[in-house]
Amino acid sequence: MPHWCAEFCLSVQYQHGGVVCTQTDRRCAVDLALRVADEMDVNIGHEVGYSVPLANCCSSDTVLRYCTDDLLLREMMSDPLLERYGVVVIDQAHERTVSTDVLLGLLKEIQLQRPELQVVILTVPHMSDLLASHYGNAPLIQLGGASVPEVVYSKGTQEDCFRSALRLVLEIHHAQEEGDIVLFLASAQEITCACEILRREAAELTPSLGELVPVALYPGQGGGCWVGEEEQAKSRKVFLTSSHSEAPFWGVDTVNFVIDTGVQKRHVYKPRIRANSIVTRPISKSQAESRRQLVGSTGKCFCLYPEETQLPAETPASILEANITPTVLFLKRMDIAGLGPCDFISRPDPEGLMQALEELDYLAALDDDGNLSEIGIIMSEFPLEPQMAKTLLASCEFDCVNEVVTIAAMLTAPSCFLEPSPESRPEVLQRHGTFRHPEGDHFTLINVYRAFKQNQQDSCSSLERWCQEHSLSYPALQMADAIRSELTDILRRLELPVSEPAFGTKSNTLNIQRALLAGFFMQFARRVDAAGQYFVLTHKHMAEIHPNSSYLTQAQDESLPEWVLFHEYTLAENSCIHVVSEVSPELFIQMAPQYFFYNLPASESKDILQTLLDHEGSVPCKVKRGRSQTLGSESQEDCAGNQAQERCVLQ
Template sequence: MGTERKRKVSLFDVVDEPSAKIAKSNGLGLTGMNANSSINKWNGRPYSQRYYDILEKRKTLPVWQQKEEFLQVLRANQTLILVGETGSGKTTQIPQFVLDAVDIETPDKRRKMMIACTQPRRVAAMSVSRRVAEEMDVTIGEEVGYSIRFEDCSSARTVLKYLTDGMLLREAMTDPLLERYKVIILDEAHERTLATDVLFGLLKEVLKNRPDLKLVVMSATLEAEKFQGYFNGAPLMKVPGRLHPVEIFYTQEPERDYLEAAIRTVVQIHMCEPPGDILVFLTGEEEIEDACRKITKEVGNMGDQVGPVKVVPLYSTLPPAMQQKIFEPAPPPVKEGGPPGRKIVVSTNIAETSLTIDGIVYVIDPGFSKQKVYNPRVRVESLLVSPISKASAHQRSGRAGRTQPGKCFRLYTEKSFNNDLQPQTYPEILRSNLANTVLTLKKLGIDDLVHFDFMDPPAPETLMRALEVLNYLGALDDEGNLTKLGEIMSEFPLDPQMSKMLVVSSEFNCSNEILSVAAMLSGTSICFLACFVFLLSQVLGSCPGAISCLILSLSERVFALWLVHNTRCLTVYMHMLVCIDTVKLECVLGCHQQLSCLGSMPLLACTIGFLSKC
């Protein structure tokens, strides 16, 4: 393998003395509060010892050194663009800096406004909010909360809320000027998700009508000039990350199977390299679970020759309790004086920027990720394994240099990196089905889609296909205006086809079954899908009337019928019902509540008489 050593360079000097004096004159200390106070101003309780321990760690973050400068620039401008390298602490610290410095009380002093920080992924919104709640010494769900699809962990006391970009977009439907927020922070802007791109254009209009609102656009890496031009010359701040060098290794020849190559590299690192945790990037849940099993088996076969390993998966649909395992330490040696243990995290690209895991020394980058691709001509959206961009490769390698000098093993050639990878990730808005986005924009009152201020306007053909689909579903009339049905459909955080299915299901007395269908279509757990396919095949093979029963209900009824003939699979059956009920509960909480509010639509079960209509 060829070797190339690259050292990260500081992008911004530490805060200058005049700026520090200005900040201090405005009463902004290191913690944004009276340094002599031992009472938490957010909940009125004494600070715990854990708060002070975490505070010392916070002071070592690169972004802490530029707190005063950041606040000075924020006070002088309505919009600010901040580029902070991976590990700089921007996601956890910047919202706290803003919260400490900005007056969030309304003019009548009756209530407090909020600071919003958007994340492109649910995992990041949940984990970061919990971390910030610990740093502020408050309770998650109270002063600090989060909001994701089907789950709102916030209250009337919440002053800092982390939420997915899609949830902020949905809030704009009922609050077009986002009057509940004093400052909005768009984090991970470089990922250019569909919702983030729509928020860019929407917030530009909101800022014109709300001079008191401030916007901070944060990213680990982005096209600075393009963003500054889009936001009318907004000032740009840069914050360095960790300064440990990362050694980059490339393969001499292209790998035939990147999954097997990644597993082989993990085993070689564990056998030959000094202590340090490993981060492996793969494309999806099934691939990750397969790799975790194989790595555990390979290392287990080596016996006492090597230290123990803790192999931890990480992907968006993993339960929160399982996600927290990535922060646990590596296992100790099996016996005193034996080889040290090692933690191996196998993750999707969620670990590129959204989450920071300490202790990572080695990164394995196969050079692929899954991306949505939409073909408007055949109206098919696919999730394809595609090469990553150079910006993503840079972010992945940066994960290895947080706590000490690290190594990044790229499972592709240097020639491929230089010639085949695109500089930046292709924006999602240019490769996605826009039906749901168009419905959202129509609900927001934006009728002129052609002249909406997109940073990268989508292809006209894609917009036309979206309008055709919505017109076919009855969400838009022939003039392109939102219908009453379309208004109801826009309230659901689901695809338009599924929203239409839920809304009209009560007409056919099958809303309960349709909720089951919607719940199962919304669930993406491999365990759930595997159980579903297995049990379904057994039902169709053993019960003559299974087809009719399946139409009647895709959950309890068909499996109860099959269970009479196959009691040996009771454990699998019960686990299946738990999976169904968990996802169905989410759907019921989010969707049936909307159905009840919008038209008192009851949950109705389907009968044989309605089969032909269904």
């Protein structure tokens, strides 16, 4: 399809621009660009290229460009009408990522202003009528049916499909049928556990059966742990993934078996309590069908659920279940560019929308009219969550950019800490404990990154070995390093100051805490008992520190901090707060906007803060309970030294 679109643009001599084709997965964008360049017999990066987060392989000669959907959205910030392109191809529209849905909504508005722009949407049959009607009964081309593989269904229940899947992998390998295996699991934790079990089992196999190589493919970490060509020829690979999409495996010709557990774990955001809940649910019919197609007519697909299982018709759109605060920030930026409202296929929940606007208001990203403020415009320049973008801006004020940009990169990349299996948990946590910083998890992440950079002078193989020895993810740390470089480049482009390293000094520690509070004051909790239960001030829920926190690798419950700032709150079997650092209540009072503090629900914890505030004798900042549009200057002295002065709050 993109070939035809390129030929169409050629036929009109590219007077309206070239072709861009979006993908939901960064690795797919790269692989498709390489494959198409090969088929067209051109050099990659010239006529055919790709742009994905942290990697660009395009030139002024590029006619056909593959990119991720989120990257095309960011490109619209400087080119809102996509005037570089004559054709936009939206691939995998049925994945319903937030970025894809926003693109589909904005393209409808763009076409009103650019009627010459051609939009091509590639999707599965069950979504075609919905999309065709959304675009005013657009023409519909339906391709012929794909080959039907052999499908084997389970006759039992799905109670222990994880162990059943691993047993099936070993049975296939013992049968010595040719071909690699793709195993779809429910979560990253299951991938880690399965990888460890299969490695242990593979070590005990007789050499005559051949080598069994588990390959962990964690969503968001690129291609995973691919093996070399020499090993590929003499081994059977088992690709372990929890991807909601089958896209990363299209074009992998060696796959002859698919094992589908039929379940997935999704993060569903609860706007009222600002928390992600982990929901286990069955996959959709379209997902099941797409996974079967991976093996073609010659392979086998093992579905570990009965044939009569009623699967939902489609996967819910991510925009209905995600935190849409970053999306609202982006759409506010598009308002400035002159684009009309986004015509969503599935409209976001009003409660989520109101919560997003409230959060942006607290972060001073909006002005009195509800439009983006100057701070909001700068925040939108960073490919970060709004709270983290505000934290990075505040670090410029507090002269700790070097450290905060590291924290931002480490928290934006996938977790660098490999999830331990139950058997290896004590040993793995002991390794992670070597990086522990007494001030908390945010500072521990800086320690990990600094250790990684110190060892980076060695060869790649020795650096990977160092990561293995410390149970750290090499791809995640590589990505964090690349994200950090990108954020530093953006800071320099915006002419914002980048401080010199000062990690470890008392003043630097205090400034990092201030910067974190500038963005994450809404995520503040107090310990209320000796068992380590924390009371979250914004919504009065109880939570525990996540077991992987550095506070729990060596310390006992009684030494846990009383007041903490956290990065994320997740509802699961045990409600947990993730990435936790100690912050004094006096500093919270100093940094939290007045109108946020007074809107906190009544509680014992709030009474304690109010008592501290009254005892301090500070005069509240003379601002209304709306917002301050300026990046206020925070005093660098301790709270005690400023009792006679007006408190200045970074808003």
